[in-house]
Amino acid sequence: DVKKRGFSGKESSVVLDEVNITVNKNMIPFDTESPFVTSGIRLGTPSVTTRGMREKEMDEIAELISMTLDRKHEGNSAVQKEVKERVKRLVDAFPLYAELRRQL
Numbered sequence: 001d002v003k004k005r006g007f008s009g010k011e012s013s014v015v016l017d018e019v020n021i022t023v024n025k026n027m028i029p030f031d032t033e034s035p036f037v038t039s040g041i042r043l044g045t046p047s048v049t050t051r052g053m054r055e056k057e058m059d060e061i062a063e064l065i066s067m068t069l070d071r072k073h074e075g076n077s078a079v080q081k082e083v084k085e086r087v088k089r090l091v092d093a094f095p096l097y098a099e100l101r102r103q104l
Helices: 009-017 045-049 055-068 077-093 098-103
Strands: 024-026 040-042
Touching: 009 024, 009 040, 009 055, 045 055, 055 077
Parallel strands: none
Antiparallel strands: 024 040
């Protein structure tokens, strides 16, 4: 529920996409917003676990999402830059399909 942060699901997906975090807007139980706007977001955990990320990395991703969806940071290019850099470090440390290659 991102409404508690002052965002709609649609707005959240746009703002997070700007820092290279991809989520989908998603309806939540008893949602008062339309399916085109929504009050929530959905995270695709298979996309991070396929890379080999675990709880530690999910904690960092949650922190990055929280920083991005904090209205006091809205429009703060320094915070956006920091989040983008941390996202890049994460994906560089866990290349796509590297975990699958290790399992084969």
